[in-house]
Amino acid sequence: QITLKESGRTLLKPTQTLTLTCTFSGFSLATPGVSVAWIRQPPGKALEWLALVYWDDDKRYSPSLKNRLTITKDTSKDQVVLTITNMDPVDTATYFCAHSGPNNVDLDFWGQGTLVTVSS
């Protein structure tokens, strides 16, 4: 059974850096074709795709946020980490991580999400 869970600081001040960890089980990021993505959703708004890391450490980023995002994986710990620099109140959102199976583009398993609030 595949599960994912997001963790990290949930209250930040403007300009601080957000570090979120996705800890997963039921699959390995060493399996060819597998990937883990980060998605966010501001309160009452739509989903926004942020970044993705593949099993072979290939990475993809949202063009609009690329300069602020870094995604890394630790296969030995079954974790994926997302950092976002220079946080702003508009970055207040629920942040989700999700699994994508081998050679798929869909996100078939999602974490429960974690609400991150940015406020001075």
Place this chain on the structure above:
Amino acid sequence: SFELTQSPSVSVSPGQTASITCSGDNLENRYVCWYQQKAGQSPLLLLYQDTRRPSGIPARFSGSNSGNTATLTISGTQATDEADYYCQAWDSSTTHALFGGGTQLTVL
């Protein structure tokens, strides 16, 4: 830049068929997937590769993708189908994924 456009809201009577559309340039050349998100929950994958249903998704959820428009069809809509629905595809030119703006389905 590549964008996915959805109507903000759709209303349907119980038992009727609901159609939710997702538009984008040459969308038929990309795989589209659909998610259902109920209030306070994480999104749930409904359809992938345009038409395929993951295990456990009822057959009344179906999809199509032609031209610039992908469509999610819900047959025999139930009150429990009231949710937000999102389409998702990849922008192959810049190799990143994106979501549509979401459609709120109301079952009247």
